Amino acid sequence: MGGEVELLYDVPRLEEKLIMRALKSSGIELKLTNVKYSPLSWSDQAAPVALIRPISMVRAIYSASLREAVGAKAINSSISIMFAGDKILTLSRFKQAGIPFPESMIAFGSEAAEKAGKMIGYPAIDKPPIGSWGRLVTLVKDHQTLQSIVEHRELLLSQSVKTHIIQRYIDGGDHDYRVLVLGGEPLGAIMRSAAKGDWRSNVARGGRVGAVKLDEELSELAVKAAEVIGGEFMAIDLFHDGEKYLVNEVNGVPEFKGFMEATKIDVAERLAKYVKLVLKR
């Protein structure tokens, strides 16, 4: 196969291009694999390190799994991408590890969802377990709205979107914090605020970003969250409820252009340095 590092991707974003450049300029021999065009096999000879960067969670988990099977170290591992990519699995791990998160209930159908809405109270957040960039994440202001959302989701084919995570809305939920964790160390923190006319703070939705001080509580929680999910390069999203931080979710194939813009930290270069250390081990 050749190469010390294989970068597996499907849709190259700015992040993948930056990672590619950083790896090349640190002298790492790089092999690029677009998993949409190249079949993967359990007979492939893997590079020692596989950087897993598909935009599709399913492709990311499976690509990592195939490379792990032939002895590569996948960053991140298949299991950690799976646990990060499914918000229900994430919260179960958080619970086991004592990581605080917003009060949440899971509902698999309309009756359960309506009961959960009443128990959590309004306003609430409704989101499916799988998805990103704020897609289908809804701020539910009253019970009638929840009923409509459930009805709409029932008409969709995917079982995943018929599953509801109903969550207490955190006051100040129009902004959140993101910490990037690499090899068990926090790189920095940003605050993301919703764009005008939206309430979701995702950078992909036009959210504004600013660097914030990485205090001890934020650092410890983010590092712990990455550790319990098992990822080496992860983005941890958190809220602050006025008293303490709550971890909202974990991203296993993190985007970082907003983070770089706000902190001026060259994330791709730091990742390349980390990969070099991993290669030396």
Place this chain on the structure above:
Amino acid sequence: MPTLTCPVCGGEIEIPDDALPGELFEHEECGAQLELEVDENGNMRLKEAEEISEDWGE
């Protein structure tokens, strides 16, 4: 920079030299979302990009 043909409107679109297979481009003239495909011989062509799927993201 190579110039390719938009498969939707037939117009021309310039692709940067460092473009990668699978990279997405929006054709400003017609608004189509396009994906760059490169065959074994290095020939490039554009096709309509796949729709965002429920598991896409970070």
